[in-house]
Every structure is written in structure tokens, then in C-alpha cells.
Amino acid sequence: MQNRPRGFGNPWLQLALSVVCVFVSELLLKRGATDVADPQSALSWTGINGLASPLVWWAILLIVASFISWLYVLRYIPLSVAFPLSRVVDILVPVGCWLLLGEWISPLRWCGIALVVIGVALVARPVAQMEERL
Amino acid sequence: MNLFAFLLIVVSLLSFVVAQLLLKKAMESTAAYGMRNPRFISLVAAGVALMTVSFFLTLGLLQRFDLSYLYPFQGLSVIFITGMAAAVLKERLNLRLIAGAALITIGIVLVSMS
Numbered sequence: 001m002q003n004r005p006r007g008f009g010n011p012w013l014q015l016a017l018s019v020v021c022v023f024v025s026e027l028l029l030k031r032g033a034t035d036v037a038d039p040q041s042a043l044s045w046t047g048i049n050g051l052a053s054p055l056v057w058w059a060i061l062l063i064v065a066s067f068i069s070w071l072y073v074l075r076y077i078p079l080s081v082a083f084p085l086s087r088v089v090d091i092l093v094p095v096g097c098w099l100l101l102g103e104w105i106s107p108l109r110w111c112g113i114a115l116v117v118i119g120v121a122l123v124a125r126p127v128a129q130m131e132e133r134l
Numbered sequence: 135m136n137l138f139a140f141l142l143i144v145v146s147l148l149s150f151v152v153a154q155l156l157l158k159k160a161m162e163s164t165a166a167y168g169m170r171n172p173r174f175i176s177l178v179a180a181g182v183a184l185m186t187v188s189f190f191l192t193l194g195l196l197q198r199f200d201l202s203y204l205y206p207f208q209g210l211s212v213i214f215i216t217g218m219a220a221a222v223l224k225e226r227l228n229l230r231l232i233a234g235a236a237l238i239t240i241g242i243v244l245v246s247m248s
Contacts, residue, residue, distance in 0.1 A: 047191065047196070067182075078225045112242060115241025115244060
């Protein structure tokens with residue numbers, strides 16, 4: 001990690017970009033998939049009919065972008081650090097569902113989200129300290 | 135939630151975890167051999183193929199269940215991936231990383247139970 005690039009090539013920035021792309025793509029997928037949902041058809045278990053929605057295609061574009069950032073991240077950051085950190089999406093997605101899709105979140109579900117916040121903070125703190133020393 | 139749907143969730147999760155390990159291996163091989171070596175290309179191809187399987191299964195599931203209910207199952211991958219990174223990729227774990235991964239997973243399970 002000593003000779004990692006700075007600026008746009010900074011792997012931590014790329015990790016953040018990747019997370020944001022995944023977050024937006026998940027909301028788009030949910031909207032797109034429900035727009036064209038056809039639960040009667042057996043084929044719909046494969047999800048392939050989701051491709052009829054333009055929102056799903058936008059989501060795919062974002063997934064490809066997040067994937068490229070993610071590959072770049074893997075070059076510089078250990079998987080056991082990068083992957084737990086990438087789970088910030090597990091906080092962003094339910095909160096986004098609540099704010100933007102109008103889904104209801106029960107108190108127990110909020111507790112679960114809070115534990116994820118603590119877990120991500122635990123993984124992130126030594127990383128932040130390590131960065132300061134560099 | 136029937137058994138079939140549960141099975142699809144498990145297959146989607148497993149293919150995602152294995153894909154991550156393959157991709158990490160692929161990117162590690164670029165350090166020594168660059169991107170034009172057959173090892174990198176085949177590992178990335180296998181990783182992308184598995185992620186595609188996982189993607190379409192998830193899309194099918196999304197048509198039937200709330201996103202805030204379904205999505206957390208993918209979060210179980212945290213504990214699997216952290217464990218596999220140590221076992222297969224020989225990454226060093228410390229107590230903090232293990233505790234962090236465990237809390238994230240418990241949190242995610244709570245979310246999916248509620």
C-alpha cells in the first residue's frame with residue numbers, strides 16, 4: 001500500500017465511487033424490476049424479463065462502472081479490509097429504500113442497520129489511522 | 135418465502151463469494167504479469183460469469199420481494215469473504231477485522247429477520 005497512486009487513482013476514493021454506484025444501481029434495479037414484473041411467467045425467476053426496463057439498463061451501466069473501480073481497489077487493498085468496508089451499501093440501501101422508495105423499516109431492522117454501522121466503523125478505524133501515518 | 139426462493143438466494147450468494155475470490159486472485163496476478171496473461175484473463179472471465187449468474191438470480195428475486203428484505207442476504211457474504219480471504223488468500227486478520235465482519239453480519243441478519 002506504500003506506493004499507491006494519489007488523486008483520482010486513490011484506491012480509497014475508488015472504493016467510495018464503487019459503493020455509490022452500487023447503491024444507486026440497487027434502487028434503479030428495484031424500480032425497474034417492479035415496473036416490468038410478471039410473476040405469472042415461469043421465465044421471470046431468471047430475472048431475464050427485467051431487461052425490458054430502461055432503468056435496469058442504467059443500473060447495469062452503473063454496475064459495470066462499480067466493477068471496474070472494484071477491480072482497481074482489489075489491486076491495492078486486501079479483500080478482508082475492502083469487502084467489509086464496501087458493505088457501507090448495506091446501510092445506504094435500506095436508508096435509500098426508506099427515503100426514496102417509501103419502504104417501511106421496522107425498529108428491529110433499524111437495530112440491524114445500526115450494528116452494520118458499528119461493524120464498518122470497527123474495520124475502518126485502523127485503516128484511517130494507518131493512512132494518517134503514511 | 136418458499137424453499138425454491140431460498141435456494142436461489144443461496145446459489146446467488148455462493149456464486150458472488152467465489153467470484154470475489156477469483157477477482158482478487160486475478161488482480162494479484164497483474165502485479166507480476168500485467169493484464170495480458172492467460173491466468174488473469176481466465177480468472178476475470180470466471181469471476182464475471184459467476185457475478186452475472188448472481189445478478190440475474192437477484193433480478194428475478196427482486197420481482198417478488200422488497201429490496202430492503204432481499205438485499206441483506208448478500209451481506210452474509212461479509213463473513214464468508216473475510217473467512218475465505220484468510221483461508222484461501224492467506225490474508226492476515228486481526229481481532230478488529232473479525233469483530234467488524236461479525237457485527238456487520240449480525241446486523242444484516244437482524245435486518246432480514248425483521
